[in-house]
Amino acid sequence: MFWMVRVAVLSAGSWGTTMAKVFADAGSDVMIHARRPEVADAINQRHENPAYLPDVTLPGGLRATTSAAEALKGAAQVVLSIPSQTLRTNLTAWAPHIGADAVVVSLMKGIETHSGQRMTQVIHEVTGIPAERIAILSGPNLAREVAAQQPAAAVIACPDESTAAALQQACHTHYFRPYTGTDVAGCELGGAVKNVIALAVGLATGLGLGDNARALLITRGLAETARLGAAMGADPLTFSGLAGAGDLIATCASPLSRNRTFGEHLGRGLTVEDATVTTKQTAEGVKSCGAVLDLAGAHGVEMPITEVVSAVIAGTVSVPDAAEALMSRAPKPERYGV
Template identity: 40%
Template sequence: MSDPVVPQKLRNRWKIAVLGAGSWGTALAVHSSLAGHDVRLWARRQLAADAMSRSGKNADYLPRCELPEALVVSADAEECMADADLVISVIPSRFLRSVWDGISDAFPSGAHLVSATKGLEDKTGLRMSQVLSEYTSGREASIMALSGPSFAAELVEGHPTAVTLACANLEAAESVQACLSHGPLRAYRNADIVGVEHGGALKNAIAIATGIADGLGFGTNSRAALITRGLKELTSLAVARGARPDTLMGLAGLGDLVLTCTGSLSRNRHVGIELGKGRSLEEIIDGMQMVAEGVETVLATFHLGRRLKVKMPITNEVYAILQEGKSARAAIEDLMARTLVEE
C-alpha cells in the first residue's frame, strides 16, 4: 500500500460542526480535525456519541479509523453548532427533514452551511440544499453542496481525493474551499449547484443498474454500456432542471458515476449485485449497516423523469425492479429490446 497523504496544519483555524456520524460525516470530521481545525461531530444517538468518545473509533461505520484526540463527539446539536464558522450536514436524505426539524434552532447565524448528502427528496424532488435553505432562512447562511467521487474509508486512509464544492456565492465558496482542501482532499469550486447536486443524486440509480448486471454475471461490456448511457440519462434530467451540461462531465457527474459503478466500496452497486443474484430488496437492506441513498433516490428520479418527460430507460427499469418486483434479467432484456435510435 502506498504511503497516505498527511494533512498539513493550517494557519486559519475554523470552528466546524459536522452533523451526522455515519461514514462520510466521520471521515470529513477526522480529516478536518487532523488539519488543526476545531471540529465537533454530532451523533443523533447519545449511545453512539458515548461509544465513539470512549473507544476513539466509529465501530459501526469506520472501524479501522482512529479518531483524533482533539475531535469532540456529542449528541448535543446546540453544543456542536455553537459559534461554528462552518456547518457540514451529512444526514441521509430520507431523515434530513425530521432531523433538521429538531436541530435547526441551533444553527448559528452567518455560518457557512455545506450539504454533503447525495440525494433528492422523494415527494418534492427538492435538492438537499433546497431543503436546508428552508431551515436557515433569514440567518445569512451561505449554502453549498459538496459532491464527487469520494469513499469515506479511502479519505481517512490518506488516499488523494478530489471533490466539487458548489455555491452561487463564489467568494464564500473560495473561503470554504481553502478550509477543506489540505492533505489528501482537494476541492474544486463550481457555481452550478444544481448540476453538482443532481450528479451526486442521479448516479445512484445507474450504480444499482451496473451492480445488477454484475450480479447476473455480465462483464465489462455491459458495465461500460450502462455507465455511458446512464451518463446520458442523468445529464438529460439535470439539464431539464437547470444544470449546465459541462458540470455533469466533471467530478460531481462522470467522476462520481464511474466510482460508484465500479468501486468495491459502493453501497448502491452492492445493492444491485445482490438483486442480480436474486435476493429481495428487503433482505438486502436489512443486512446493511450503512444507508444506500440510491434506493430512495430512484423513486424521486423516476417521478421527476415522468413529470419532465425525460427519457430514462435505465432508471425506469431499476424502478420496476425495486418497486414492482420485476426480475433483474427481464429488465436487462427489455432494455436491449427497445426501439433502435440514434446515439
C-alpha cells in the first residue's frame, strides 16, 4: 500500500529542483527551500524555475519556501543539494529542524576541503543522525535531461537496505529509475573524482585535442578513482556501475556538464576566476580536486590526472604544460597499483 511521503529538498538550484520534480512526479509531497524569494515565487505561482531550469514546467503540487524550518517541518526524507563546501555551515543551522526519525539524502558530489570528509560523513558529524539513515544518490544524471523526463538511472546507497528501498520507492518514475546499494564510500568517491576528471577532459577539449585524448583521460581517470576507492575500502564493482563509469562518462562527454565546461574555459585561455564567472553555477571539481589529492596522499595512492588538474587550478602548472606533464610520465603496466 502506497502512502504519500513528505520530502524536503534543500535547495532550489538546477539539480535540487530537478530531484524535487522527480520526487513530486513519483507521488511524494515535496517542499523545496529556495534562498531567493523570486525563485520561490516562480515555483509557487508559475510552476517554473527560470533561473536554473528555463522552459521546464514543474508539478503543480511542488511548493517552495524561503524558510528552511518550514520546508523541514514534518519531512520524513530530507534531500540536500547545495555546494559541498557550504554543507557544514548550512547544515549546522538546519539540523535543529530535521525530524528525529528523518532520512537524509545527499545529492552532493564533493570532498570537504579542510577535513577530507565525504558528504555523508559531514552530515553524520553535524547532525548526529546514524549512518543507517543517511544515503547518497549518485549516477549519470545531467539535470537538464532528467528535468525533461529523458530516461535516466541512479544508485541510492545506504548501509541500511530498507532505507535505500524506501527512498527508491519515493523517487521511482517512468523516466527515473533508481537502483539500490550499500557502498556509500564508493558512490561518493565516484561522484567526487569524476568532477576532477571532467575538468581534465574539458581542458583537453579546450586545447583542441581529439577523442583519443578524451578517451585516455576518461579511462585512466576511472583507474585513478578505483585505486583510491580500493584504498578506502570501497567495493571495486561500484566503479563499473552507474555511480562510477556511468557518472564519469556522462559528466565528461556532455556539454551540459559544469565541470567539463569549466575545464574548456581554462583550455581556451580563461583564468580560474574568469571561468568561475562564465560558468555561473558551481563546478565542484574546482574546490574538491585538492581535497581528493590530499586523500590520495594520505592513502598512498598515485593519481596523476588529479595531480595535474589540481596544479592547473592552483596556478602552478600552465594549461599548455598540463598535457605534456601527463604524457611525459614513465611507462607503467596498465593495471599498476590495483
